[in-house]
Amino acid sequence: MRRIQVLLCSGTACQSSGSERVKRALLDALTAHDLLPEVQLVDTGCMGPCELGPVLLVYPEGTFYVKVQPDDAAEIVIEHFLKGRPLRRLLWAEGAPQPHEIPFFARQRKLVLRNCGTIDPEKIEEYIASGGYEALGRAVTSMTPTEVVAAISRSGLRGRGGAGFPTGTKWELVRVAAGVPKYVVCNADEGDPGAFMDRAILEGDPHSILEGMAIAGYAVGASRGYVYIRAEYPLAIQRLEVALAQARKLGVLGQRIFETDFSFDIELRMGAGAFVCGEETALIASIEGRRGEPRPRPPYPATSGLWGKPTLINNVETYANVRHILLDGPEAFASVGTEKSKGTKVFALAGKVRNTGLVEVPMGITLRELVFDIGGGVPTGREFKAVQIGGPSGGCLPSSLLDVPVDYDSLSQHGAIMGSGGVIILDDATCMVNMARFFLQFTADESCGKCVPCRVGTQMMLAILDRIVAGEGKEEDLQRLREIGEMMKNASLCGLGQTAPNPVLSTLRYFPAEYEAHIRDRSCPAGVCPNLVRYRIDPDACRGCDACRRACPTGAAQGTAGAPPYQIVDERCIRCGACFDACPFDAVRKEPR
Amino acid sequence: MNKEQTAKDAIVARHPRSPEALLSLLHDLQTANARNHLTADDLTLAASHVGVPLSVVRDAATFYSMFSLVPRGQHIIRLCESPNCHLAGAWSALDELRRLLGVEVGETTADGLFTLELTSCLGACGVAPVMMIDDEVVGNLTPERVRGALARYRRGR
Numbered sequence: 243m244r245r246i247q248v249l250l251c252s253g254t255a256c257q258s259s260g261s262e263r264v265k266r267a268l269l270d271a272l273t274a275h276d277l278l279p280e281v282q283l284v285d286t287g288c289m290g291p292c293e294l295g296p297v298l299l300v301y302p303e304g305t306f307y308v309k310v311q312p313d314d315a316a317e318i319v320i321e322h323f324l325k326g327r328p329l330r331r332l333l334w335a336e337g338a339p340q341p342h343e344i345p346f347f348a349r350q351r352k353l354v355l356r357n358c359g360t361i362d363p364e365k366i367e368e369y370i371a372s373g374g375y376e377a378l379g380r381a382v383t384s385m386t387p388t389e390v391v392a393a394i395s396r397s398g399l400r401g402r403g404g405a406g407f408p409t410g411t412k413w414e415l416v417r418v419a420a421g422v423p424k425y426v427v428c429n430a431d432e433g434d435p436g437a438f439m440d441r442a443i444l445e446g447d448p449h450s451i452l453e454g455m456a457i458a459g460y461a462v463g464a465s466r467g468y469v470y471i472r473a474e475y476p477l478a479i480q481r482l483e484v485a486l487a488q489a490r491k492l493g494v495l496g497q498r499i500f501e502t503d504f505s506f507d508i509e510l511r512m513g514a515g516a517f518v519c520g521e522e523t524a525l526i527a528s529i530e531g532r533r534g535e536p537r538p539r540p541p542y543p544a545t546s547g548l549w550g551k552p553t554l555i556n557n558v559e560t561y562a563n564v565r566h567i568l569l570d571g572p573e574a575f576a577s578v579g580t581e582k583s584k585g586t587k588v589f590a591l592a593g594k595v596r597n598t599g600l601v602e603v604p605m606g607i608t609l610r611e612l613v614f615d616i617g618g619g620v621p622t623g624r625e626f627k628a629v630q631i632g633g634p635s636g637g638c639l640p641s642s643l644l645d646v647p648v649d650y651d652s653l654s655q656h657g658a659i660m661g662s663g664g665v666i667i668l669d670d671a672t673c674m675v676n677m678a679r680f681f682l683q684f685t686a687d688e689s690c691g692k693c694v695p696c697r698v699g700t701q702m703m704l705a706i707l708d709r710i711v712a713g714e715g716k717e718e719d720l721q722r723l724r725e726i727g728e729m730m731k732n733a734s735l736c737g738l739g740q741t742a743p744n745p746v747l748s749t750l751r752y753f754p755a756e757y758e759a760h761i762r763d764r765s766c767p768a769g770v771c772p773n774l775v776r777y778r779i780d781p782d783a784c785r786g787c788d789a790c791r792r793a794c795p796t797g798a799a800q801g802t803a804g805a806p807p808y809q810i811v812d813e814r815c816i817r818c819g820a821c822f823d824a825c826p827f828d829a830v831r832k833e834p835r
Numbered sequence: 836m837n838k839e840q841t842a843k844d845a846i847v848a849r850h851p852r853s854p855e856a857l858l859s860l861l862h863d864l865q866t867a868n869a870r871n872h873l874t875a876d877d878l879t880l881a882a883s884h885v886g887v888p889l890s891v892v893r894d895a896a897t898f899y900s901m902f903s904l905v906p907r908g909q910h911i912i913r914l915c916e917s918p919n920c921h922l923a924g925a926w927s928a929l930d931e932l933r934r935l936l937g938v939e940v941g942e943t944t945a946d947g948l949f950t951l952e953l954t955s956c957l958g959a960c961g962v963a964p965v966m967m968i969d970d971e972v973v974g975n976l977t978p979e980r981v982r983g984a985l986a987r988y989r990r991g992r
Contacts, residue, residue: 255961258974292961435917438958473862473901474913474957476970514858514899517955531857531885533898592919592960599961630918664960666918680918684955690898 244282246323249299251359253288253445254477255599256295260312264296267315275319287446289359291346292599294334299359304340307332346597349616351578353586354562355602358446363481366488369449375494377565381457382502385568390461391417394564397572398584403429403520403557404635404661405737406583406650412554415544416462419552424464426455427529427548427555430471430478431513431520434633435684436664439588440558442600444471444478447562448485452508454561456495457568459506462554467508470525473515482510517688521736522547522555524690535692536736557662559588579605583649591617593666594624603648610644613667624669628752632661634681635741637748638674657748659741673770674753675760678746679707685742696739699730703746713773715761723750765834772817776835779821781807783829793824842867843877847884857885857895861902870906871950900954908943908950910988912936914966917956924976925964929953931978932966935985948989 248268252261265283272278289297294308305328307318314332321329328339334346341347352358361368369375381390395410416424428451432440444451455467471479486508489495497505511529518524519534526548528534547553563585567575576584583605589612592598596618603612609629613619620626628638631648637658639646646652650660668677686700703726706719727743734740750757759765766774779790779799786806790799798815801808810821810830822830846863850856864877873896882889896902914920914929929940936944936951943950959965962974966981973984 254959254972255974258959258962258965258972292959295962432958433956435956436919436960437956438960441958474954474967511855512859512862514862515901515954516899528858529855531854531887531895532891533894535898590960592963593922598963666922668922672922677918680921684917688955 245280247282247284247301249284249286249289249301249359251287251289251295251297252285253292253358253442254475255288255292256297257477259295261296263312264298264310264315267312268319271315271319272323274316275324277319277323281323284362285364286360287358287363288355288442288600290350290355290599290601291334291597293597294599299341300328303328304342306334306339306341306344308334346599346601346616346618349603349607349611350601351586351604352602353566353578354443354450354559355446355588355600357450358442358600361447363446363448364484366449366485366492369447373569374449374565375453377568378453378456378460378494379500381568382460382500382504387417387461387463390457390568393567393572394461395572397567397575398579398582399560399563399567399575400583400650401556402559402563402587402662404434404632404659406660409556409560412544412556413458413461415542416464416552416554419545421545421550421552422463423466424462424551425548425553426459426462426464426467427525427543427553428455428467428469428561429520429522429525429555429557430469430475431525432475432558432662433472433517433520434635434662434664435681436590436592436630436633436666437662438590439600439663441475441478443558443562443588444475445481448478448481449489450562450565451482451558452485452489452495454556454564455508456499456506457564458554458556458561460504462552464554465505465507467506468511468529468548469508470511470513470519470529472513472519479510479512486510516690517684518690518736518738521738523736525555526553533690535690536738538735559663580647580649582651587648587660587663589648589663589665591665591667593630594620594669594672595667596621605649606647608645608647609639612648612665613644617667620667620669624671626667627670627672628668628674630666630668630677630681630745631664632659632744633664634684635659635737635744636661636664637744638668638677638752639748640752643752657744657751659744671768671770673711673766673768674749674756675707675766676711676768676770678749679704679711681745682707682742685738689738689742693733693735693739695730695733696735696742699726699734699739700742702726703730703743707746710757710760711766711771711773713760713764713771715757717761719761720750720754720757723747759834763835767834769832769834772819774835775817775832776812777810777815777817777819777821778831778833779808779810780829780831783827784808785827785829787826789824789826790821790830793820795820843880847880850884852884852886854885854887854891857881857887857892858899860885861892861896865902869909870947871908871911872903872906906943909948910969911950911952912966912968913952913954913957915955915957915959915964916953917960919956919960920964923963927978928964928966928976928981931981932985935982949985 784807788803
């Protein structure tokens with residue numbers, strides 16, 4: 243037993259911030275002080291607060307260090323490991339050394355992320371020590387498939403991929419479906435802009451997905467599973483491969499699992515950069531080696547999926563919940579959450595919020611708690627404006643709806659969706675029209691082109707929005723946007739097209755004045771859209787340094803060096819922003835016209 | 836040429852002769868190509884190995900954004916253009932990339948080292964703005980971090 247354990251986050255975000263260099267520096271410092279026998283370094287999955295990376299957690303007392311640099315390693319070793327006092331300057335906040343004292347962690351309820359950040363994802367022994375594969379063992383040795391499905395149904399678990407279909411119902415449909423063989427598929431083609439919870443689970447606790455899939459295989463009568471994962475996640479792919487090899491070696495995957503007649507194995511399939519493949523029928527086409535284009539449903543994959551056989555498709559976070567339902571019991575699972583949305587949900591907080599990163603909360607928590615109590619609100623100097631929830635399929639909700647509970651039904655009632663759980667916080671410097679245009683640009687790019695409502699509808703809406711942000715919008719454009727949007731919702735083939743208008747429709751609903759300002763006043767109230775802003779020099783802040791005049795390509799910025807203030811002649815200005823970037827005194831102001 | 840053919844044969848032999856192997860096979864053939872693309876020969880080879888018409892292979896190869904039928908650089912730079920990275924200032928990183936590489940999006944540098952591409956969300960929004968250079972995620976991009984990363988790859992990582 244070592245005296246001290248150091249958990250070092252090695253998720254993608256912390257790796258990108260240099261966690262590997264920190265680890266090497268720590269090892270060097272430990273070696274120099276001859277502490278290697280006493281201190282154990284453990285690589286873990288994502289701990290959550292990605293922006294503060296690299297982060298590490300020191301046990302037994304549980305001190306949480308943020309933004310650790312390689313240069314800090316020696317001081318941590320000397321001050322903390324040798325002298326026994328935490329290094330105050332690397333704590334998240336003064337006087338709050340431990341996670342449970344930090345609001346970001348204290349308000350969370352970790353179920354599917356329980357192992358993320360606490361175990362080494364590349365060691366099956368650590369997963370087993372946390373109760374891993376016990377649920378699978380219990381299922382195959384002491385439960386019938388019907389009992390497993392009944393437990394999932396009783397738990398009230400709903401699909402975490404976005405649509406929220408009752409998971410137990412889906413399992414039952416596949417279980418009773420005629421046709422063999424049957425397949426179990428994990429949708430790990432996470433692609434919603436702003437969503438990264440599946441990546442964190444795959445990187446931080448890959449065995450929980452394999453175990454969930456194996457339990458599903460037993461319940462529905464499948465002996466083969468596929469994880470369809472996007473190629474953009476190389477670290478997750480590598481950790482899944484390690485986990486698969488370990489699980490096979492130990493016999494929790496493969497032939498005669500737990501010495502029963504149940505056999506189950508899993509293969510990985512990589513995507514190749516197509517957002518639409520997150521749609522289940524497109525995903526199936528892609529696994530089969532074809533273009534990832536969706537097809538009309540029914541038949542649903544439950545009756546006719548991979549190679550026309552009954553196929554169960556759930557997303558990563560859904561499978562990660564499964565083992566907890568069997569271990570703790572469906573009633574315990576259902577005791578968390580709201581009447582119709584049970585359990586927890588992982589959200590990815592990003593955008594204009596103090597604490598970006600990954601959080602897991604009970605369903606039914608309000609947006610206000612999520613954004614302000616956990617996220618820490620908008621950084622100083624700016625005002626909260628809206629929260630975009632559910633990615634390009636979701637909607638923007640204004641501050642008046644901050645007390646809406648976060649559950650499937652409440653969100654969709656207000657024009658957003660739970661989606662995969664991407665939450666983007668927007669401040670008052672964000673132009674809602676521009677934001678909506680941005681999302682639509684994304685869905686227009688990613689539309690596979692098979693059905694007309696989506697292929698043409700996204701282009702038509704985008705053309706209108708392009709006009710509006712350029713200051714050439716017409717009064718009738720707003721009605722037109724609503725009409726095309728409704729048509730796409732009703733007529734598109736798959737979820738991509740059916741939900742693509744949501745960002746536009748929800749901003750039209752909650753921020754109509756911004757659209758009207760763009761169209762009627764040719765003005766962008768947030769001062770974002772280049773054609774609709776005006777640059778002005780604040781005479782009190784200008785020092786006459788001449789930087790703006792030298793940067794200006796059109797001679798619009800005028801003045802004499804050393805004789806402030808300078809001026810910008812609006813008629814000559816092409817709104818390139820060069821003066822704004824060049825001014826060392828922040829004297830150039832960007833204002834609505 | 837013969838050596839290249841042997842290498843390709845070895846790649847092909849790792850994949851089952853079944854249509855479901857097509858995407859993995861195309862990934863591997865593209866990775867093995869020094870210019871990061873699929874040649875006409877590769878497509879023919881893949882078609883005959885997995886047992887589908889050439890048209891089906893072309894269909895797939897042109898659908899997925901990660902496959903290229905034209906030669907690209909040794910390293911592929913993919914800058915995320917999704918909203919989180921946009922809000923966090925991906926465009927100043929893009930300007931720096933364009934300036935340092937001397938190419939526009941979709942183009943390859945004259946020395947054949949880099950191709951500059953845009954991508955949708957890379958799922959690393961906690962450290963936005965983000966780009967990937969091959970398999971490495973480079974986050975919290977500033978013009979300075981962009982310069983550092985490119986210099987590292989120019990030195991051979």
